[in-house]
Amino acid sequence: xxxxxxxxxxxxxVVDVDKCTGCQACVLACQSENNVPINTQERFERGRAxxxxxxxxYWEGNYPDxxxxxxxxxxQHCENAPCEPVCPVYATYHNSEGLNVQVYNxxxxxxxxxxxxxxxxxxxxxxxxxxxESFRNHLNPDVTVRSRGIMEKCSFCVQRIRRGVRTAxxxxxxxxxxxxxxxxxxxxxxxxxxxxxxxDNNSAVSKxxxxxxxxKLLPHLNLDQNVVYLAKVDPEKKIxxxxxxSGSHD
Amino acid sequence: xEYWSLNPTSLKVMQQKRNLxxxxxxxxxxxxxxxxxxxxxxTVLILGIAVVIGLSAIGVMxxxxxxxxxxxxxxxxxxxxxxxxxxxGISHAGIMISAILRLTQxxxxxxxxxxxxxxxxFSLLTALAFPLIHAGRPWRIIYxxxxxxxxxxxxxxxxxxxxxxxxxxxxxxxxxxxxxxIALIPDLGNLRDRTTGWQNAFYTILALGWRGNPRQWxxxxxxxxxxxALMLPIFVSVHSIVSWDFAIIPSVEGWHSTIFAPYFxxxxxxxxxxxxxxxxxxxxxxxxxxDFIRPEHFDALARLLIVVATAWLGxxxxxxxxxxxxxxxxxxxxxxxxxxxxxxxxxxxxxxxTAYIIPVTMWLFKKVRTNIALMFWTSxxxxxxxxxERFMIIVPGLARKQPFVFTWEAYRPSGLEWxxxxxxxxxxxxxxLLFSRFFPLVPLFEQKxxxxxxxxxxxxxxxxxxxxxxID
Numbered sequence: 001x002x003x004x005x006x007x008x009x010x011x012x013x014v015v016d017v018d019k020c021t022g023c024q025a026c027v028l029a030c031q032s033e034n035n036v037p038i039n040t041q042e043r044f045e046r047g048r049a050x051x052x053x054x055x056x057x058y059w060e061g062n063y064p065d066x067x068x069x070x071x072x073x074x075x076q077h078c079e080n081a082p083c084e085p086v087c088p089v090y091a092t093y094h095n096s097e098g099l100n101v102q103v104y105n106x107x108x109x110x111x112x113x114x115x116x117x118x119x120x121x122x123x124x125x126x127x128x129x130x131x132x133e134s135f136r137n138h139l140n141p142d143v144t145v146r147s148r149g150i151m152e153k154c155s156f157c158v159q160r161i162r163r164g165v166r167t168a169x170x171x172x173x174x175x176x177x178x179x180x181x182x183x184x185x186x187x188x189x190x191x192x193x194x195x196x197x198x199x200d201n202n203s204a205v206s207k208x209x210x211x212x213x214x215x216k217l218l219p220h221l222n223l224d225q226n227v228v229y230l231a232k233v234d235p236e237k238k239i240x241x242x243x244x245x246s247g248s249h250d
Numbered sequence: 251x252e253y254w255s256l257n258p259t260s261l262k263v264m265q266q267k268r269n270l271x272x273x274x275x276x277x278x279x280x281x282x283x284x285x286x287x288x289x290x291x292x293t294v295l296i297l298g299i300a301v302v303i304g305l306s307a308i309g310v311m312x313x314x315x316x317x318x319x320x321x322x323x324x325x326x327x328x329x330x331x332x333x334x335x336x337x338x339g340i341s342h343a344g345i346m347i348s349a350i351l352r353l354t355q356x357x358x359x360x361x362x363x364x365x366x367x368x369x370x371x372f373s374l375l376t377a378l379a380f381p382l383i384h385a386g387r388p389w390r391i392i393y394x395x396x397x398x399x400x401x402x403x404x405x406x407x408x409x410x411x412x413x414x415x416x417x418x419x420x421x422x423x424x425x426x427x428x429x430x431x432i433a434l435i436p437d438l439g440n441l442r443d444r445t446t447g448w449q450n451a452f453y454t455i456l457a458l459g460w461r462g463n464p465r466q467w468x469x470x471x472x473x474x475x476x477x478x479a480l481m482l483p484i485f486v487s488v489h490s491i492v493s494w495d496f497a498i499i500p501s502v503e504g505w506h507s508t509i510f511a512p513y514f515x516x517x518x519x520x521x522x523x524x525x526x527x528x529x530x531x532x533x534x535x536x537x538x539x540x541d542f543i544r545p546e547h548f549d550a551l552a553r554l555l556i557v558v559a560t561a562w563l564g565x566x567x568x569x570x571x572x573x574x575x576x577x578x579x580x581x582x583x584x585x586x587x588x589x590x591x592x593x594x595x596x597x598x599x600x601x602x603x604t605a606y607i608i609p610v611t612m613w614l615f616k617k618v619r620t621n622i623a624l625m626f627w628t629s630x631x632x633x634x635x636x637x638x639e640r641f642m643i644i645v646p647g648l649a650r651k652q653p654f655v656f657t658w659e660a661y662r663p664s665g666l667e668w669x670x671x672x673x674x675x676x677x678x679x680x681x682x683l684l685f686s687r688f689f690p691l692v693p694l695f696e697q698k699x700x701x702x703x704x705x706x707x708x709x710x711x712x713x714x715x716x717x718x719x720x721i722d
Contacts, residue, residue, distance in 0.1 A: 046322055047322030047323045047324065047325070048317075048322055048323060049323070056654060071654075073654050082499060082500055082501055085407070085409040085410060085498075086409075086410050086411065086412070086498065086499070087407055087410055088394035088406055088407050088410040088412040088413050089393050089394045089404075089406060089407065090404050090406075090407045106393070106404070107386070107387070108385050108386065108387050108388075108390045108391050108393060108394065109316070109385045109386015109387050110381070110384075110385050110386075110412055111326035111327065111386070112410070112412055112495075114323075114326045115326055115327060115499055115502060115505075115648065116499050116500075116501060116502075117501065118500075118501030118654070119654045119655075120323060120324055120654070120655045123323065124316070124321075124323070124326060124386065125315075125386070126315060126316050126317035126319075126321070127315050127317040128315065148315040148316075148317075148386065149315060149316065149385070149386025149387040150386055150387065151386075217654065218501075218653075218654075221500055221501060
């Protein structure tokens with residue numbers, strides 16, 4: 001059962017890799033929702049681009065039978081997060097809602113958490129963020145603009161979670177599943193990203209979580225992530241296994 | 251059987267040198283203070299300029315942000331952390347020489363105890379600077395170094411090795427400074443009696459009313475022994491904690507290793523004792539202390555170093571062995587990169603040659619061990635190699651990280667980072683030289699004590715040393 005109190009939810013996300021087309025809409029949505037600085041060519045070349053969610057592309061198979069595979073990677077909000085115990089100032093810690101939160105005010109920028117993260121979804125602000133003058137009024141007022149010298153990362157759009165809970169409280173009702181959307185899940189045209197409360201057994205994420213395609217990234221590290229992936233369905237897999245004997249190669 | 255017949259050669263060595271009068275000892279060892287050599291002022295001036303340039307570089311970095319370094323997304327730690335570990339390693343010289351050799355009563359430690367302890371204090375101060383300046387917002391770092399609850403209502407996170415670092419280093423620094431000071435008091439009394447004017451006032455305050463009566467000597471000796479014993483646990487803890495900065499991280503291949511604590515400690519002793527050798531050679535040349543810092547000392551240190559270096563090499567191979575034994579694909583890939591891919595293979599070869607193969611092979615020969623110039627250069631080689639060792643541990647694991655990283659960045663340190671690295675060396679040398687102007691680098695009283703211990707006493711027709719500690 002959901003309640004409108006904060007602290008009772010366990011926020012999570014299910015990423016259906018089968019549905020992902022690699023369109024990068026989530027990346028853009030995140031960028032504009034969370035005041036992520038614009039990544040210039042120079043920043044990419046120096047390996048300093050900031051992108052809270054990114055779509056990794058893999059090539060599968062050999063030429064000419066090559067397939068592009070996409071997998072969106074964002075902060076996995078691990079329950080056993082390697083980034084959390086190493087922060088000397090508690091700038092990153094796990095809250096009661098399953099979120100791995102980053103407190104910008106506390107951060108001194110040791111970058112220790114970023115070394116701990118196996119997904120490298122933590123980003124350091126090497127420079128003061130700059131936007132073109134025309135973008136000044138596009139910044140989201142609900143999100144802090146991070147100064148240089150601190151870490152930042154996906155927050156599961158915590159500002160949206162807070163607003164949703166506040167609204168539900170004001171209207172004296174429970175949260176409705178799907179009411180709170182992260183920017184990326186809202187923008188995804190194929191609904192490959194689904195956000196919701198894992199404590200609520202009737203929520204979309206809870207149901208999808210028990211799909212047989214479920215897997216978590218890097219299971220050997222025992223991170224117990226709140227982001228769950230659903231494996232790619234490959235219609236050709238079966239045919240391939242049948243055609244091993246006949247195996248015709250061009 | 252008479253006890254002096256147990257080891258006649260050792261007796262001979264002990265007796266050979268010692269015909270130094272106390273006046274000669276005073277005159278020679280106090281020449282840094284009483285007649286400052288001509289080279290001192292220009293050298294300190296040049297080093298001072300280098301220090302100022304380095305400090306300005308740090309200022310620029312704090313002002314502009316860490317964008318001025320070569321760091322990137324996967325390679326979050328680079329030259330600064332490498333140099334931090336390097337200087338903490340150098341600081342192990344002090345404890346090894348002054349505490350362990352003191353407690354084991356190795357006589358040959360006497361001329362080098364103070365210089366080793368001094369190197370410890372100054373290298374720790376320098377080491378502490380690196381985690382501070384490498385942070386994104388150094389002006390806020392006081393939050394985590396001082397475990398005091400300001401207005402935030404949050405204590406530092408004691409689960410983080412970055413909290414233990416300043417605690418361990420702070421303890422070590424406090425212990426070393428006290429140890430250094432206690433051992434300095436008799437010599438301060440000596441200097442007070444030989445100076446006039448403001449210098450006399452300066453030494454009078456520092457000498458704490460030292461008159462050299464038996465009670466004071468007893469307290470001074472007991473204090474020294476107690477501090478040596480108390481600092482022994484730090485010998486193990488400091489570099490273990492530094493190694494946990496890396497070992498605790500499960501997701502970086504090449505960092506997450508259970509042997510890191512002893513591996514780092516033994517590596518630290520290797521580089522620290524080598525640094526002492528470098529410093530001894532310099533002291534012998536610069537202040538002409540040939541009577542006090544003698545080839546036998548280099549011989550003894552080189553023998554110690556052969557053992558330490560070989561133990562360290564064992565750990566290095568164990569680390570590689572564990573990697574191969576685990577058959578973990580990412581770890582194997584990392585080792586393959588470290589050993590066989592450009593430029594890491596080149597660095598690895600340099601590292602192996604300088605940290606072990608060249609120096610230890612040379613130290614096997616007594617002619618090398620007693621040749622001060624060769625000892626100087628081989629000890630420099632060791633520290634080049636040990637710096638590279640830390641670099642080879644820290645950077646490749648980050649540069650070639652996990653499967654979910656699109657950017658496997660190469661790390662190219664920026665000019666500013668190199669400048670700050672050079673600054674750290676200039677800074678330590680600058681502090682040492684500054685110290686040498688006001689305080690003797692070789693402890694006079696230790697020197698005289700050993701003189702008394704080894705004075706000849708006539709028993710019948712035989713002339714035997716009064717006390718031989720070596721074969722006790």
